[in-house]
Amino acid sequence: MAKTRVYELAKELKVSNKDLMDTMAQLGIYTRSHMSVLENGEVIKIRNHYRQIWRAARAAKLKQQEAAAPKEERAVTEAAKEQPAERHEEITAAVAGEAAGSAAMVTPPASTATDTGRSPQGNEAANKALTEKGRQPAGEDTAPAAAAQGEQHRVDDRQTGKQAGKTKARPEQKQHRRRENKVQEQEGRRSQERAERPQKIDQQAPQTVAPRPAGKGAGRPPRGKQLRIPKPPETVTKEAPEKRRERPGKPTARQEENGRSRKKVELEQQLEERLLRRDKEKSKAKAAQQEAPKVVRRLTLTGSITVQELAKRLGKTAAEVIKFLMGQGIMATINQELDIDTAAIVAQEMGAIVEVKEEKPITLLEDQPDDPETLRERPPVVTVMGHVDHGKTSLLDAIRRTNVTATEAGGITQHIGAYQVKIKDRKITFLDTPGHEAFTAMRARGAQVTDIAILVVAADDGVMPQTVEAINHAKAAGVPIVVAINKIDRPDANPERVKQQLSEYGLIPEEWGGDTIMVPVSAVKKEGINELLEMTLLTADMMELKANPDRPARGVVIEAKLDKGRGPVATVLVQKGTLKVGDNLVAGAVYGRVRALFDDKGERVKSAEPSMPVEVLGLSDLPQAGDIFQVVEDEKLARQIAALRQEEHRQEEFKAAAKTSLDDLFKQMEAGEVKELNLVVKGDVQGSVEALRAALEQLSTNEVKVSIIHGGVGAITESDVMLAAASKAIIIGFNVRPDANARRAAEEAGVEIRLYRVIYEVIDEVKAAMTGLLEPEKREVILGRAEVRATFKVPKVGTVAGCFVTEGKIQNRALARVIRDGVVVFEGRIESLKRFKDDVREVAQGYECGVGLEKFNDIKVGDIIEAYAIEEVKREL
Numbered sequence: 001m002a003k004t005r006v007y008e009l010a011k012e013l014k015v016s017n018k019d020l021m022d023t024m025a026q027l028g029i030y031t032r033s034h035m036s037v038l039e040n041g042e043v044i045k046i047r048n049h050y051r052q053i054w055r056a057a058r059a060a061k062l063k064q065q066e067a068a069a070p071k072e073e074r075a076v077t078e079a080a081k082e083q084p085a086e087r088h089e090e091i092t093a094a095v096a097g098e099a100a101g102s103a104a105m106v107t108p109p110a111s112t113a114t115d116t117g118r119s120p121q122g123n124e125a126a127n128k129a130l131t132e133k134g135r136q137p138a139g140e141d142t143a144p145a146a147a148a149q150g151e152q153h154r155v156d157d158r159q160t161g162k163q164a165g166k167t168k169a170r171p172e173q174k175q176h177r178r179r180e181n182k183v184q185e186q187e188g189r190r191s192q193e194r195a196e197r198p199q200k201i202d203q204q205a206p207q208t209v210a211p212r213p214a215g216k217g218a219g220r221p222p223r224g225k226q227l228r229i230p231k232p233p234e235t236v237t238k239e240a241p242e243k244r245r246e247r248p249g250k251p252t253a254r255q256e257e258n259g260r261s262r263k264k265v266e267l268e269q270q271l272e273e274r275l276l277r278r279d280k281e282k283s284k285a286k287a288a289q290q291e292a293p294k295v296v297r298r299l300t301l302t303g304s305i306t307v308q309e310l311a312k313r314l315g316k317t318a319a320e321v322i323k324f325l326m327g328q329g330i331m332a333t334i335n336q337e338l339d340i341d342t343a344a345i346v347a348q349e350m351g352a353i354v355e356v357k358e359e360k361p362i363t364l365l366e367d368q369p370d371d372p373e374t375l376r377e378r379p380p381v382v383t384v385m386g387h388v389d390h391g392k393t394s395l396l397d398a399i400r401r402t403n404v405t406a407t408e409a410g411g412i413t414q415h416i417g418a419y420q421v422k423i424k425d426r427k428i429t430f431l432d433t434p435g436h437e438a439f440t441a442m443r444a445r446g447a448q449v450t451d452i453a454i455l456v457v458a459a460d461d462g463v464m465p466q467t468v469e470a471i472n473h474a475k476a477a478g479v480p481i482v483v484a485i486n487k488i489d490r491p492d493a494n495p496e497r498v499k500q501q502l503s504e505y506g507l508i509p510e511e512w513g514g515d516t517i518m519v520p521v522s523a524v525k526k527e528g529i530n531e532l533l534e535m536t537l538l539t540a541d542m543m544e545l546k547a548n549p550d551r552p553a554r555g556v557v558i559e560a561k562l563d564k565g566r567g568p569v570a571t572v573l574v575q576k577g578t579l580k581v582g583d584n585l586v587a588g589a590v591y592g593r594v595r596a597l598f599d600d601k602g603e604r605v606k607s608a609e610p611s612m613p614v615e616v617l618g619l620s621d622l623p624q625a626g627d628i629f630q631v632v633e634d635e636k637l638a639r640q641i642a643a644l645r646q647e648e649h650r651q652e653e654f655k656a657a658a659k660t661s662l663d664d665l666f667k668q669m670e671a672g673e674v675k676e677l678n679l680v681v682k683g684d685v686q687g688s689v690e691a692l693r694a695a696l697e698q699l700s701t702n703e704v705k706v707s708i709i710h711g712g713v714g715a716i717t718e719s720d721v722m723l724a725a726a727s728k729a730i731i732i733g734f735n736v737r738p739d740a741n742a743r744r745a746a747e748e749a750g751v752e753i754r755l756y757r758v759i760y761e762v763i764d765e766v767k768a769a770m771t772g773l774l775e776p777e778k779r780e781v782i783l784g785r786a787e788v789r790a791t792f793k794v795p796k797v798g799t800v801a802g803c804f805v806t807e808g809k810i811q812n813r814a815l816a817r818v819i820r821d822g823v824v825v826f827e828g829r830i831e832s833l834k835r836f837k838d839d840v841r842e843v844a845q846g847y848e849c850g851v852g853l854e855k856f857n858d859i860k861v862g863d864i865i866e867a868y869a870i871e872e873v874k875r876e877l
């Protein structure tokens, strides 16, 4: 048989090691620690002992449940009343303990200090009890009644014991103690502490059962014999051993035969008391729970919520919520999000009152249209555009200085990217960002900022490529143009020639019967500036520019910079409403609270009305130029919108890839997404561009109109890509290639560039795309580019180009084209590829190589050799 250790047995009996060792000590089994091994006999002894205790405890509990406490008291009192008066003296001593117990019921135990046997409080309690009892007639019946009620009197009795224990030991008791000591000596190994325990039982036992001899033993403490009555003493010794140790000892007769049963009884009592205490605590807790006002939680659900958060708001543990969900067949983790409906059901089922307030998603560009009644006139917002060096900056300066000197003595103090000028009490807002880059960048973001474009054309230079671009940009944006024919002070200025050239682009001057205002100016001499401004206002009048100033502001970020002292500073243009200090706003994916506003002169202002540019302080980060800003109710909402916008930006980027492409044009047409096919056409010569323009525009049908929004000569530039991106256009390159920047920009913006060498191919493809009959596409994949740095004439081979691979790789036998100044001068195949003198299959970026082209010797230094492959892509219509 396997040996049993103390802790194993403790585990088996479901008691603590300490409790078991205490019990074992009482059974006379001593061990050093809970790891000690027990003899089989000892194990059996302990098990039997506990079995008895449990049985007794169960019985006691049942009885206790049956009997009511008041009944017990009544029984005792009434029985006592029936006692003949003459017997009173006899039983007084016997019932002293019980009486003391009664007293203890109303008086809290005076002390649990050690050696309370000599405690005056104990005596007092006992005496008091005696006096009280003495007043009542006591009789023999009391004893049986009390004895009969023994079980029910456990609490009282225990207190009785306590109190009685505190009374001074009598001579008889002293005698008992002496005997006890003798036994102890004999037993030797028993501790003094243990020796005191039986004394307590001896002293207590008779107190409860004393009346039993019906007066015979009056004045004497009951004998140890009476301890055989199992129940009464249990009520006395149900405290933990430590506590009992604190009790005063009371000498009693200790007999060998009853020693064992006494111990047993003591242990039974001990266990039962523990059980009782636990029951009491439980019922107390239950009562407290019942008494506690039930808290009904109210919660408002606005969206999905995690299990943890829901539990927190319900005042429950996450485990409780998870358990509930499991009961409903939902396996959820603590961090799992529950949709609003599920969360509402869970909350309701778990006793909460739920209010569901689903927040509407805030869309990025959601804007309430204003009631026409609320609209007020607002200043026009003007952008100055034109070819390089035609005088954009000079004109903007002239306008500002003219205005500054005209309105105030001081100079220009601040430059914030936009400013307002006053003409005859009317204002014009100028965006101080010349060039169409900013213009198109904003348009590409969906921000139409400009109302009017001033096109600067130098009178001595005439219409130039960027002039044309600017015209096309303005037209694509639907922005009216006011032409400023600049540099009229120059001797070679020829304004008439400029008008003539512009008319070719659809800008017909008024004096020629057209509707384009053209003002001759000199930015340097500041001539014609006021007239230009007045004409601009006239154009604005025709446009009836209006906005509601009495609403939360909304507008566009013009530029943003990080200021060392002031943090993120954004220049914004208010388009609607009035922006005020203290407003919570969100700009793009950035939010904040307006800490301060500064106007274009650097002066602090409290608010900004429609068309007013202001610097805003207080944003959390830098927004981007072209970002839309709007004032919202609170910062939390601002933060939410900022996050949503971030998400929308991501989606926009994703969508960028799905912009108009010839491949899925038909699909888009069918879906009604495309009503107009915008094209940017770039060619090697003006003639081919014009020919393409005419041929492509003729392809227009009732469903789709083909518009060439820009056509020009030369390589495809970044500017072309930006225009195409802003207008959702496709770029057609005829014998021209995009430069590196343009290719990168096109990739980023998702603009399709299609390159052709033969005009009818362009026409055919666009036509086929429009009818959904595009052939399986042969898509070109650029392998790499190499720059020609030297040329060598090799006999019998021809001209070989000494190249440096700038991008990707060059492969032997790959298809290749030679690009000179953005124009394709040859298309064919690479015939030979060498590294030093060795033939190689391919040469990677960053290496030099020698390239020989099939049937092409006219290669020149500076040419670009582009190697490519053709991939066939199956069309999905």
Ligand SMILES: Nc1nc2c(ncn2[C@@H]2O[C@H](COP(=O)(O)OP(=O)(O)OP(=O)(O)O)[C@@H](O)[C@H]2O)c(=O)[nH]1
Residues within 6 Å of the ligand: 386, 387, 388, 389, 390, 391, 392, 393, 394, 395, 434, 486, 487, 488, 489, 490, 521, 522, 523, 524, 525
């Ligand atoms: N004579 C004369 N020169 C002018 C006038 N306007 C501008 N200029 C000169 O033309 C040159 C270019 O002027 P800018 O204002 O820098 O031209 P821009 O269009 O802003 O040039 P970019 O910023 O390079 O595109 C400068 O040297 C100016 O002094 C003018 O009305 N008359």
